[in-house]
Amino acid sequence: MPTTRQILIDPVTRIEGHAKISIHLDDNGEVREARFHVTEFRGFERFCEGRPFWEMPGITARICGICPVSHLLASAKAGDALLSVTIPPAAEKLRRLMNLGQIVQSHALSFFHLSAPDLLLGFDSDPAKRNVFGLMAADPTLARAGIRLRQFGQDIIAVLGGSKIHPAWAVPGGVRSAPTAAQRAEIAQRLPEARATVLDVLRRFKVLLDTHHDEVATFGNFPSLFLGLVGPHGEWEHYDGRLRVVDSGGAIVVDQVDPSRYRDIIAEAVEPWSYLKMPYYRARGYPAGMYRVGPLARLNICTRIGTLLADAELGEMRQRAGGIATSSFYYHYARLVEILAALERISLLLDDPDLDSPRLRAEAGVNQFEGIGVSEAPRGTLFHHYTVDAYGMIQSVNLIIATGHNNLAMNRTVAQIARHYVKGDRISEGALNRVEAGIRAYDPCLSCSTHAAGMMPLVVTLVAADGAVLDEVRR
Amino acid sequence: MGKPLNSCLVLGSGFSQFSDAPMLAHRLLIIGYGNDLRGDDAAGRAAAERLAALPMPDTQVLSVHQLMPEHAALLAQAHMAIFIDADSSGCQVVRVTHLTPAATWSAIDHASAPEGLLALAAAVYGRSPNGWLIHIPAIYCDLGAPLSPQAEDGVTEAVEIVRHLIASCR
Numbered sequence: 060m061p062t063t064r065q066i067l068i069d070p071v072t073r074i075e076g077h078a079k080i081s082i083h084l085d086d087n088g089e090v091r092e093a094r095f096h097v098t099e100f101r102g103f104e105r106f107c108e109g110r111p112f113w114e115m116p117g118i119t120a121r122i123c124g125i126c127p128v129s130h131l132l133a134s135a136k137a138g139d140a141l142l143s144v145t146i147p148p149a150a151e152k153l154r155r156l157m158n159l160g161q162i163v164q165s166h167a168l169s170f171f172h173l174s175a176p177d178l179l180l181g182f183d184s185d186p187a188k189r190n191v192f193g194l195m196a197a198d199p200t201l202a203r204a205g206i207r208l209r210q211f212g213q214d215i216i217a218v219l220g221g222s223k224i225h226p227a228w229a230v231p232g233g234v235r236s237a238p239t240a241a242q243r244a245e246i247a248q249r250l251p252e253a254r255a256t257v258l259d260v261l262r263r264f265k266v267l268l269d270t271h272h273d274e275v276a277t278f279g280n281f282p283s284l285f286l287g288l289v290g291p292h293g294e295w296e297h298y299d300g301r302l303r304v305v306d307s308g309g310a311i312v313v314d315q316v317d318p319s320r321y322r323d324i325i326a327e328a329v330e331p332w333s334y335l336k337m338p339y340y341r342a343r344g345y346p347a348g349m350y351r352v353g354p355l356a357r358l359n360i361c362t363r364i365g366t367l368l369a370d371a372e373l374g375e376m377r378q379r380a381g382g383i384a385t386s387s388f389y390y391h392y393a394r395l396v397e398i399l400a401a402l403e404r405i406s407l408l409l410d411d412p413d414l415d416s417p418r419l420r421a422e423a424g425v426n427q428f429e430g431i432g433v434s435e436a437p438r439g440t441l442f443h444h445y446t447v448d449a450y451g452m453i454q455s456v457n458l459i460i461a462t463g464h465n466n467l468a469m470n471r472t473v474a475q476i477a478r479h480y481v482k483g484d485r486i487s488e489g490a491l492n493r494v495e496a497g498i499r500a501y502d503p504c505l506s507c508s509t510h511a512a513g514m515m516p517l518v519v520t521l522v523a524a525d526g527a528v529l530d531e532v533r534r
Numbered sequence: 535m536g537k538p539l540n541s542c543l544v545l546g547s548g549f550s551q552f553s554d555a556p557m558l559a560h561r562l563l564i565i566g567y568g569n570d571l572r573g574d575d576a577a578g579r580a581a582a583e584r585l586a587a588l589p590m591p592d593t594q595v596l597s598v599h600q601l602m603p604e605h606a607a608l609l610a611q612a613h614m615a616i617f618i619d620a621d622s623s624g625c626q627v628v629r630v631t632h633l634t635p636a637a638t639w640s641a642i643d644h645a646s647a648p649e650g651l652l653a654l655a656a657a658v659y660g661r662s663p664n665g666w667l668i669h670i671p672a673i674y675c676d677l678g679a680p681l682s683p684q685a686e687d688g689v690t691e692a693v694e695i696v697r698h699l700i701a702s703c704r
Binding site for chain 2: 102103106118121124125127168172187190191192195196199202203206209210213
């Protein structure tokens with residue numbers, strides 16, 4: 060009888076939350092498939108039912124400690140839809156400003172604290188030193204600059220929201236407050252340093268790209284669709300806009316889809332081995348409709364960014380990738396380009412006279428019973444879909460998070476890396492780290508909703524080549 | 535109750551908090567962390583919020599969702615740091631651990647201990663405080679649950695432990 064062997068990597072280190080990976084081998088010891096498991100059941104959607112929708116931005120922002128702003132904004136936008144209001148221009152621009160700060164801090168965390176040790180110190184370097192401390196020892200100036208860059212993004216959020224972690228600042232209809240002129244000047248004063256940091260790191264990354272051909276070729280390098288928001292002319296978007304899907308050849312599959320019609324193009328599948336849903340492009344079915352979201356997708360789908368330095372970098376990135384970047388190794392590159400884009404957009408927004416307006420919030424009651432809010436979180440497109448009753452009490456909630464969108468692609472990425480680096484039934488340190496790094500390229504956020512996640516059952520499954528479950532351990 | 539006399543509860547603030555210029559001597563930093571939507575997971579935060587209402591000179595108290603890299607800047611300014619966290623290991627008593635800076639970056643994961651942040655403070659800013667971790671037993675971490683009676687007791691005990699710890703170290 061044919062059998063299969065399974066290699067478990069549990070947990071994946073240096074990603075937000077908890078997960079495990081299983082790599083399934085066939086009779087010949089070759090990798091048959093790999094699965095990225097999410098074992099913590101979240102349950103937020105059910106938890107929110109029966110609550111006033113006004114509370115949703117504050118509640119959903121507490122889903123996660125690393126991207127609260129993303130949930131805050133998507134939730135507030137769903138609230139705008141329930142009110143049926145167009146929010147004041149100042150409110151929209153301030154929300155954009157906060158989202159740009161979020162992109163800077165989140166991308167900086169991903170690059171400098173999580174991925175840079177692999178990239179700059181080497182995947183095969185001493186594991187004891189392949190971390191932010193090793194980076195500090197090897198290049199303290201760079202490491203400090205990375206920390207300050209993240210602080211800068213966090214400080215923008217703090218100045219706007221009054222709280223870095225869960226700023227219940229964006230509300231249905233607008234925002235609660237605006238920064239003072241002095242606070243805007245303080246942000247502006249720090250922009251040159253932040254810009255210099257990211258330009259320096261971009262220069263270094265491009266050098267590194269020339270020496271990592273193997274990783275570029277094997278870290279999730281496959282055809283897929285790419286999905287995200289774009290502006291009316293296809294320009295880079297991070298807060299509003301409409302949905303566009305592009306294929307690996309650069310062809311636009313669908314464009315300018317109203318985000319409130321997301322279900323026309325996105326369907327969700329579930330697998331028994333993961334709590335994370337698996338969205339796919341509906342027209343191509345499951346799993347052929349696999350798509351990627353996030354910084355790489357946003358740069359692949361847009362016609363241009365719309366700022367000088369970032370557009371120049373986007374042009375060079377496309378030249379290096381030969382057009383659409385199909386390797387997920389390019390997520391790192393895209394993150395750096397997006398930090399630069401965010402800094403340039405922040406600079407423009409700070410000078411916008413609309414920010415001086417005292418009109419920050421549209422007042423209304425419930426005018427729609429269904430509201431959908433969509434924005435671009437650092438990791439990808441985030442959907443909040445609520446239905447309410449006449450009193451504004453939540454009847455149902457559906458959240459599609461960026462990590463979910465990328466679920467199919469992450470599995471495919473792990474399998475591809477494992478086929479290249481895992482030989483026999485042993486995993487070398489270098490192979491182990493590359494498998495984990497392949498996941499980290501997507502910067503998944505599996506919700507640090509509790510560090511008591513150990514209370515949730517962990518299931519380890521041994522699967523035969525014919526699909527029979529040989530063993531299952533639950534603890 | 536009136537305002538805290540000398541201690542200050544910070545749920546987040548502006549630029550000054552993350553200044554790149556450490557070295558404010560004799561400063562005590564208390565950080566309670568956890569998810570306040572998840573029952574006993576919020577025990578550390580509850581303890582921090584109670585401590586913030588007490589008169590403690592030259593003390594900064596933070597109540598946060600999770601530890602972040604920029605907390606290293608605050609640690610570098612502190613003479614002593616006390617972390618308060620929920621503990622789901624099954625231990626039934628409040629525990630106190632003296633922390634040794636550890637050069638791993640596991641601290642950025644929520645499940646990890648704060649030793650990495652102490653090490654980061656030392657590595658980046660050249661200084662790391664005397665660090666302690668108070669573990670409060672966590673029994674129920676369900677969404678929307680209040681603190682369990684056991685966790686409530688743990689919070690009360692943790693507050694007393696912190697007060698004694700401060701007194702003994704000053």
